[in-house]
Amino acid sequence: MQKSSRALTFGCRFIFWFWASNLQGHALKGRYRFFRAACMFITAWLAFLPGLTAYEVPLAPASVHDAYVLGQRNDQMTADFLNPYLKQLKEEGVAGPHISEIEVLTPFAQVVDESRKNSTTGYTEQDAEQGYRKRGETLVVRVSLILPAAYPKTDPQAAPGSPGASPQGQNTPLRPENFWQNFRFSVKQHGKVIATRSMRNKPIYSAATKDAPSVLVGATVWLEYDAKDAPSEPTAVEVVTPEANTISAVFDLKKLR
Numbered sequence: 001m002q003k004s005s006r007a008l009t010f011g012c013r014f015i016f017w018f019w020a021s022n023l024q025g026h027a028l029k030g031r032y033r034f035f036r037a038a039c040m041f042i043t044a045w046l047a048f049l050p051g052l053t054a055y056e057v058p059l060a061p062a063s064v065h066d067a068y069v070l071g072q073r074n075d076q077m078t079a080d081f082l083n084p085y086l087k088q089l090k091e092e093g094v095a096g097p098h099i100s101e102i103e104v105l106t107p108f109a110q111v112v113d114e115s116r117k118n119s120t121t122g123y124t125e126q127d128a129e130q131g132y133r134k135r136g137e138t139l140v141v142r143v144s145l146i147l148p149a150a151y152p153k154t155d156p157q158a159a160p161g162s163p164g165a166s167p168q169g170q171n172t173p174l175r176p177e178n179f180w181q182n183f184r185f186s187v188k189q190h191g192k193v194i195a196t197r198s199m200r201n202k203p204i205y206s207a208a209t210k211d212a213p214s215v216l217v218g219a220t221v222w223l224e225y226d227a228k229d230a231p232s233e234p235t236a237v238e239v240v241t242p243e244a245n246t247i248s249a250v251f252d253l254k255k256l257r
Contacts, residue, residue, distance in 0.1 A: 055106055055108075055232040055253040055254065055256055055257060056106075056107065056108055056257065057107060057137050057227045057228060058107070058137055059107050059108060059111070059132060061129075063108055064111055064125075064128060064129055064132055065125060066108075067108050067109075067111035067112045067115065067128070068111060068112075068115045068125045068128040068129075069115075070112050070115070071111065071112040071113065071114065071115025071116040071117075071118075071119060071128075072115050072116075072119050072123070073119075074116050074119040074120075078112065078116055081112065082109065082112065082113065082116075084251075084255065084256060085103055085104055085105060085106075085109050085251070085256060086101060086102075086103045087101060087102050087103075087249040087251075088100070088101050089101060089102065089247060089249065091245075091247065095148065096148065096241070096242060096243065097145055097146065097147050097148070097179055097180075097182075097183075097218075097241070097242070098145070098146055098148075098241070099143060099144070099145060099146075099183075099239055099241070099247050100144045100145070100146045100218070101143075101144045102141070102142070102143050102144075102237050102239070102249040103141070103142040103143075104139065104140070104141055104142075104235065104237065104251045104256075105139070105140040105141075105142070106139060106227070106253070106256055106257060107132065107135075107137055107138065107139075107227055108257045109256065109257065110132070110135060110138070110140060111128055111131070111132055114128065114131055115128055137226065137227040137228060138197070138224050138225065138226065138227055139187075139224070139225040139226070139227045139230045140222060140223070140224055140225075141185075141187060141222070141223040141224075141225070141237055142220060142221070142222050142223075143183075143185065143220070143221045143222075143223070143237070143239060144218065144219075144220055145179075145180050145183065145218050145219045145220075145221065146217065146218040147179070147216060147217055147218050176216070177203045177216060177219070179216075179219065180201055180219040180221055182241075182242040183221075183239055183240065183241060183242065184239070184240040185199075185221065185223055185237075185238070185239055185240075186237075186238045187223065187225060187230070187235060187236070187237055187238075188235070188236045188238060189230065189231070189233050189234070189235050189236070190233065194225050194229050194230055195225070195226075195229065196223050196224070196225060197224045197225055197226055198223075198224040199221065199222065199223050199224070200221075200222050201219050201220065201221045201222070202219065202220045203216055203218075203219050204216070204217050204218040204219055204220060205217060230253065231253070232253045232254050233252075233253060233254065234250055234251070234252045234253070234254075235250065235251050235252075235253055236248050236249070236250045236251075237249050237250075237251070
């Protein structure tokens with residue numbers, strides 16, 4: 001796919017050169033300027049088309065630059081680029097914790113995402129390069145787990161002064177932050193499981209209000225893989241719930257950058 005992008009860019013430049021070399025007189029100057037502008041636009045546009053660029057490992061310096069610039073835009077073009085990397089999930093009839101979304105970030109998409117998040121903080125291209133080198137060639141999978149509205153519940157047996165009770169004698173919500181460990185995560189290509197390099201999580205809490213304390217509402221789980229172990233092929237992210245239901249989201253790395 002990356003070769004296709006280069007071929008199209010080269011073809012555009014060749015046509016521009018051929019036309020320019022055969023122009024005669026001033027009558028065609030207007031067409032010349034228009035064609036030159038069109039070629040420049042198409043060349044720039046191709047650089048950001050995920051469908052015409054390949055899942056790249058390692059990233060070339062020019063690719064890091066492209067990813068940084070795209071993230072700094074932080075506009076609809078950035079959102080459209082990142083959209084194929086995220087899948088929203090809706091589990092019907094699930095009473096317990098459920099999966100709300102799964103995201104896969106290639107090395108290129110990680111640079112875009114980090115640049116986007118820091119687009120208003122003076123984040124520089126050098127920062128993007130250093131961040132990329134620090135992360136290395138990784139494929140990151142993010143899974144968002146959400147607890148139902150009625151969970152966590154108060155403990156009806158908690159007595160005033162006992163663990164789980166507030167100073168006023170009212171029970172406080174239980175906060176089992178390790179609930180995500182009841183899920184099992186795996187990434188597969190052609191049915192073969194890719195070894196997980198690392199895993200981390202972060203609990204998600206609701207904002208406290210005057211009438212209600214902050215409570216656990218979910219968790220985000222990040223799984224990290226060596227990008228060299230995940231070639232440019234369809235990749236399935238599978239999550240097995242505590243109820244033994246398997247939720248799967250497939251990302252075709254051939255169509256991502």
